Amino acid sequence: MADVAKPANGETLRDREHRSGRRVAWPTSRQMLALLAILALASCLVFMTVGVRGNWGFVLQLRAPKLLAMIVVGHAIALSTVTLQTLAGNRILAPSIMGFDSLYILIQTLMVFLAGTALAMAIDPIALFIAETAVMVLFALTLYGKLLGGATRDLHRLLLVGVILGVFFRSTASFLQRLLDPNAFLVLQDTFYASFNTVRSDLLLIAAVLIGIVTAIFWRLVPQFDVLSLGRDTATSLGVDSTRLTRISLGLIAVLVSVSVALVGPLTFFGLLVASLAVVLVGSRRHAETILAASLIAVICLVGGQTVLERVFQFDTALGIVIEFFGGIAFIAIILKRGFT
Amino acid sequence: MIEAAALTKLYGKARVVDEASLTLASPGVTAIIGPNGAGKSTLLSMIARLLPIDGGRALIDGLDVTRTRGDELAKRISILKQENGLMARLTARDLIGFGRFPHSKGRLTPTDYEKIEEALTFLDLLPFADRFLDEMSGGQRQRAFVAMVLAQDTRAILLDEPLNNLDMRHAVAMMRLMRRAADELGKIVVVVLHDINFACAYADRIIAMQGGRIVVDGPVEEVVSEETIEAVFGLPVMVRDVEGQRTCLFRA
Numbered sequence: 001m002a003d004v005a006k007p008a009n010g011e012t013l014r015d016r017e018h019r020s021g022r023r024v025a026w027p028t029s030r031q032m033l034a035l036l037a038i039l040a041l042a043s044c045l046v047f048m049t050v051g052v053r054g055n056w057g058f059v060l061q062l063r064a065p066k067l068l069a070m071i072v073v074g075h076a077i078a079l080s081t082v083t084l085q086t087l088a089g090n091r092i093l094a095p096s097i098m099g100f101d102s103l104y105i106l107i108q109t110l111m112v113f114l115a116g117t118a119l120a121m122a123i124d125p126i127a128l129f130i131a132e133t134a135v136m137v138l139f140a141l142t143l144y145g146k147l148l149g150g151a152t153r154d155l156h157r158l159l160l161v162g163v164i165l166g167v168f169f170r171s172t173a174s175f176l177q178r179l180l181d182p183n184a185f186l187v188l189q190d191t192f193y194a195s196f197n198t199v200r201s202d203l204l205l206i207a208a209v210l211i212g213i214v215t216a217i218f219w220r221l222v223p224q225f226d227v228l229s230l231g232r233d234t235a236t237s238l239g240v241d242s243t244r245l246t247r248i249s250l251g252l253i254a255v256l257v258s259v260s261v262a263l264v265g266p267l268t269f270f271g272l273l274v275a276s277l278a279v280v281l282v283g284s285r286r287h288a289e290t291i292l293a294a295s296l297i298a299v300i301c302l303v304g305g306q307t308v309l310e311r312v313f314q315f316d317t318a319l320g321i322v323i324e325f326f327g328g329i330a331f332i333a334i335i336l337k338r339g340f341t
Numbered sequence: 342m343i344e345a346a347a348l349t350k351l352y353g354k355a356r357v358v359d360e361a362s363l364t365l366a367s368p369g370v371t372a373i374i375g376p377n378g379a380g381k382s383t384l385l386s387m388i389a390r391l392l393p394i395d396g397g398r399a400l401i402d403g404l405d406v407t408r409t410r411g412d413e414l415a416k417r418i419s420i421l422k423q424e425n426g427l428m429a430r431l432t433a434r435d436l437i438g439f440g441r442f443p444h445s446k447g448r449l450t451p452t453d454y455e456k457i458e459e460a461l462t463f464l465d466l467l468p469f470a471d472r473f474l475d476e477m478s479g480g481q482r483q484r485a486f487v488a489m490v491l492a493q494d495t496r497a498i499l500l501d502e503p504l505n506n507l508d509m510r511h512a513v514a515m516m517r518l519m520r521r522a523a524d525e526l527g528k529i530v531v532v533v534l535h536d537i538n539f540a541c542a543y544a545d546r547i548i549a550m551q552g553g554r555i556v557v558d559g560p561v562e563e564v565v566s567e568e569t570i571e572a573v574f575g576l577p578v579m580v581r582d583v584e585g586q587r588t589c590l591f592r593a
């Protein structure tokens with residue numbers, strides 16, 4: 001933590017004051033982070049307490065896993081998106097847009113398909129999840145390692161290959177699903193569509209532990225990510241081994257994607273939405289801040305959104321759809337505004 | 342110490358750098374000149390391990406650049422590329438701070454802050470220190486990138502066209518800075534220049550490249566003659582000594 005709290009690149013507090021004096025209305029990134037933290041905390045509190053009648057202990061026990069799942073998933077998506085964007089050298093991509101989510105679903109389907117329904121239902125879900133995650137890491141490294149580690153990482157190619165891979169994985173998965181017997185299909189289908197009401201609470205603990213480990217490793221790599229955003233060549237010349245960094249990070253991102261898809265299902269545009277908002281609010285000069293902001297925004301969106309939908313509109317399942325709707329609009333807006341450059 | 346032995350780069354069948362060899366052992370300013378596409382940038386990039394080497398080898402202080410750890414080399418050699426793109430929106434001071442990364446790994450010490458201020462002062466950037474790079478003029482930005490390279494404080498410094506976008510005053514200031522770096526701090530400076538007169542005035546040694554090969558390598562007086570420059574650039578020129586300064590003019 002200490003190395004991130006300190007400015008990673010030569011800015012003193014005085015500079016900040018100086019600059020904030022010049023840009024009157026805009027809060028500093030520290031203030032912005034504090035604000036986001038307060039909002040995130042408030043959403044969590046409201047989510048846990050609003051409308052509780054009768055037995056508090058029971059209600060809290062019911063809601064706590066759901067809250068934890070939203071925090072874990074929000075953070076996983078935010079962290080994987082911001083880091084992948086820096087690796088890819090642009091702020092338009094996200095793991096889900098490059099086909100990571102579909103890859104995980106294909107792996108899940110394949111596992112059930114190959115193991116057979118009886119075994120798939122008998123096997124310990126945590127063991128199955130760990131196996132799926134391991135396969136996911138392996139595949140992500142082989143498939144995307146070359147693509148992101150190579151000398152030319154131009155956006156069009158990455159986007160095109162990502163979209164093609166995504167469609168390929170998804171259609172292969174749905175083809176296999178058709179061949180499955182109905183029982184096996186039922187085992188899987190929970191994870192095909194994002195839903196925050198059918199959270200896999202059996203995986204929650206292992207997911208939280210995994211996310212904790214991945215976050216700790218990324219935290220140590222954060223200064224290198226800051227350097228990498230100067231471009232691969234400059235980063236190399238400053239002593240960052242960008243090939244190694246890419247490989248390690250891809251493995252970690254694969255774990256993050258596995259966790260979030262396994263817990264709630266695929267969310268295509270959510271990562272892009274929170275990462276873009278984070279860059280707008282705190283900039284992208286320091287990954288520690290960008291990542292933290294993106295995670296907080298993700299928690300605010302998920303927990304706050306779920307509270308509003310559940311309590312105000314009495315909807316029960318729509319959060320995934322609403323989030324995808326706004327995320328999709330953000331994606332289109334970004335592409336139209338940037339014109340791909 | 343920089344040593345290149347028969348360095349070669351191939352793109353398909355084209356040998357864009359063809360068995361280039363050079364040794365730079367002592368402090369000084371070496372200018373690389375040559376027409377567009379001669380392979381100057383490619384040569385520097387291979388020496389600085391930014392491009393894979395297809396033949397021969399490059400050594401920095403005796404360490405093979407393809408086999409030595411990147412963070413070890415980053416304390417020995419720095420490079421300014423001809424073009425620089427950024428993903429993040431940074432101020433000049435942020436950028437220059439990154440030059441300290443090989444030494445501080447992202448935790449700046451008081452020494453680092455001193456070096457950053459020093460680089461800002463040397464490149465006349467103090468008035469713009471906290472301005473975002475995309476809010477600066479081309480020349481100011483170019484100076485900020487050079488300042489980052491200086492802040493890296495390596496013995497070997499490679500600069501690919503550092504005078505790009507600079508006005509006459511700042512170009513002269515930049516070359517004087519190179520001289521001081523060599524004379525006072527013992528740096529080995531290699532600089533790609535298109536203006537031969539800057540090379541004449543400030544370099545100890547000139548290397549001329551053409552079609553991927555090093556065709557001439559020697560002290561200024563030897564390299565800058567009408568025959569040699571005409572042969573390298575394929576352009577008739579006049580070379581004169583003006584008040585003791587070797588000068589090269591194109592014929593209109």
Ligand SMILES: Nc1ncnc2c1ncn2[C@@H]1O[C@H](COP(=O)(O)OP(=O)(O)OP(=O)(O)O)[C@@H](O)[C@H]1O
Nearest residue numbers: 352357358375376377378379380381382383384423
């Ligand atoms: N990625 C590449 N693929 C194919 N050819 C390349 C590539 N990069 C450079 N070249 C070619 O290699 C040759 C040398 O390029 P280089 O950039 O080293 O020239 P230069 O001497 O630096 O020129 P300039 O003065 O214009 O900067 C050129 O003919 C160029 O077209």
Ligand SMILES: [Mg+2]
Nearest residue numbers: 381382423501
């Ligand atoms: Mg060049």
